[in-house]
Amino acid sequence: MKILQLQGAIALFATLATASAAGQGNAAPLEFNYGYPTADHVNLYVAQDLHLFEKVGLKPKFFTFQSGAPLLAALKSESLDVITTGLGIAFALGQNIPLKILYWIANDSQGEGLVVASDSKVKSYHDIGQAQKIGAASGTCAQVALYLMAKKVGVEYSKLNVVNIPAPLFRNSFKSNSIDAGIAWSPYSVQLNNEGYKVVNWDTDYTPPGGDCPRTTAVRPAFAKAHPEIGLKLLQVDAMAAEAVAKNPQLAIDALGKRLGLSPADAKGTIERTYLHRPTIAEQLDPASPYTMTVKDKGLAFQLELATQVLFETKSIPAPVSKEVINDSIDAEPLKQFAASSKGKQ
Numbered sequence: 001m002k003i004l005q006l007q008g009a010i011a012l013f014a015t016l017a018t019a020s021a022a023g024q025g026n027a028a029p030l031e032f033n034y035g036y037p038t039a040d041h042v043n044l045y046v047a048q049d050l051h052l053f054e055k056v057g058l059k060p061k062f063f064t065f066q067s068g069a070p071l072l073a074a075l076k077s078e079s080l081d082v083i084t085t086g087l088g089i090a091f092a093l094g095q096n097i098p099l100k101i102l103y104w105i106a107n108d109s110q111g112e113g114l115v116v117a118s119d120s121k122v123k124s125y126h127d128i129g130q131a132q133k134i135g136a137a138s139g140t141c142a143q144v145a146l147y148l149m150a151k152k153v154g155v156e157y158s159k160l161n162v163v164n165i166p167a168p169l170f171r172n173s174f175k176s177n178s179i180d181a182g183i184a185w186s187p188y189s190v191q192l193n194n195e196g197y198k199v200v201n202w203d204t205d206y207t208p209p210g211g212d213c214p215r216t217t218a219v220r221p222a223f224a225k226a227h228p229e230i231g232l233k234l235l236q237v238d239a240m241a242a243e244a245v246a247k248n249p250q251l252a253i254d255a256l257g258k259r260l261g262l263s264p265a266d267a268k269g270t271i272e273r274t275y276l277h278r279p280t281i282a283e284q285l286d287p288a289s290p291y292t293m294t295v296k297d298k299g300l301a302f303q304l305e306l307a308t309q310v311l312f313e314t315k316s317i318p319a320p321v322s323k324e325v326i327n328d329s330i331d332a333e334p335l336k337q338f339a340a341s342s343k344g345k346q
Contacts, residue, residue, distance in 0.1 A: 029059035030227055032081040035074055037065045038260070039215070040187050041084055041105065042275045043241035045255035052240045056233045068139070072097070081223040082234070086215045087141055090308045093321045093329055099218040100331040101300065102231045103238075104279040104291055108141055109203035109211020111186025111274030114149070115170065115193070116200055120180040125201045128181070129155040135165040135173055135182030139316040141203075141213035142167065142183035147310045149206040157314065171195070185213070187262055187270035194266055210290025212303045212310075218329075231334025232341075235281075245275075284335055293332040301326050 036044065047053060053060055063080065065071040068088040074080045075097050083089075084105055092099055116122045121130040128134070128149055136142040143162075150157045165173050167188040173179045174197055184192055184199075193199045203211050217234060224230055245252045249268075252275065256267040279291035284299075286292055292299030301323070308321040 027057060029054065029057050030230070030233075031059045031061070032223065032227075032230070033063060033079060034060040034082045034084075035063040035065060035071055035080040036084040037068060037071055037086075037088065039086070040111075040256055040260065040270050040274060042245065042252045042255065042271060043105070043238050044084060045259055046244055046251050047237050047241040049251065049255055050241070050244055052237045052244075055240065056236045058230075058233055058237065075099075075220075078220065078222075080220070082217065082219050082230070084215070084217045086213060087139070087144070087307055087311075089216060089218055089329075090304055090311070090321060091139070091317065093304075093325050094308065094317050094319070098221045099329050100221050100224050101216050101218045101293070101329050102331060102334050103235060103281075103293070104214060104216050104284055104300070105238075106215040106274050106278045107211055107291065108185055108213035108215050108274065109145070109207055110277045111189055111202075111270065112141055112145060112183060112211075112213055113189050113199040113202040114181060115184045115189060115197050116181045117174050117179075117197060122181045123200060125149050125206050126153055128153060128160070131160070131181040133161050133163050133179045133181075135163050135167075135170055135179040135184075137166040138164045138314070139311060140166070141185060141307070143314055143316060144212055144307050144310045145183050145203045145207060147314055148208075148212065152206045170197070186274045187256065187260060187266055190269040190273055191262065191266045194269060208290070208302075208306070210299070210303065212307050214291075214300055214303050216300070224331075231331070232337050235334055235338045281335060281339055285332065285339060293330050293335060296323070296327045300330060 068091060071085060071088055072092055075092055086108055089099060089101060114125050121127060136146045147157050150160060163179055167184040170182050170184055170188060170192060189199055203213060219230055252271050253264055253267040256262050256270060283289040283291045284293050287295045290299060304326045305323060311317045312320040
């Protein structure tokens, strides 16, 4: 039922987006700089391939980053207006870089998991204390997940032998016996699993409900103030891309294959694991949802607060980000506008 409702909503949102585009007339498109780290951003890539931004009067210039540090530097210099990223947002807030988070792109906890070598003593997350060396990149959702996993099974995180290795390097690390377990995010979790390095648990097995690895789209407050239509337009683009993928899933497979060098099987698995389970508009507006953006101590606000507390405990950041800063950074108004507009068209 949820899938049918989602498909209906996607179609409706796409109709709205097309109608909005038709109303643009001869107005000059809004130009802006859009930055994101290399990841499985399905709708973003499909929107690029199908020129969907242009259909709602937007003209983004895209900048891709291999890691969070240069993205943060670009944000700090105000070289970027819009970003899509994971916990990089938490680091930005911790560095007093102002942002307004507009909506979820994905719940990356769905695609991140505990990967083990075939001969590892670790058969599930309950055995994490038996791992010899665990790969988990510092300052990422992987580190947060490992900390929460250890806490859940009563193992001191400081007692674990954690190696600061990012997921793209796990294959070689497994082959050289540098690690026997690791926390890998998508698409690498799916890729490793397809190669025989088994994902024995996903993050959602040992993190709070909804996980703790939000991937969201955010905008500079000054840019949003100057262009208050930007949030709604970005949501319209996302809806059109989602409709296109629903009609032709090959678009998503091709987009990930081209950007990330994935095989069709790995791309398809990544889409099924993460993209198809991304938070819906309704879930983001539902006060009771683990993805809500409307309640100050739940949903996205809770996940960001917990993640920054863990990153502080693991010495990845000098201090956790305050509740006040986190709540001030979340702006659900574009989501509400989008939902209200779609309801009015029903």
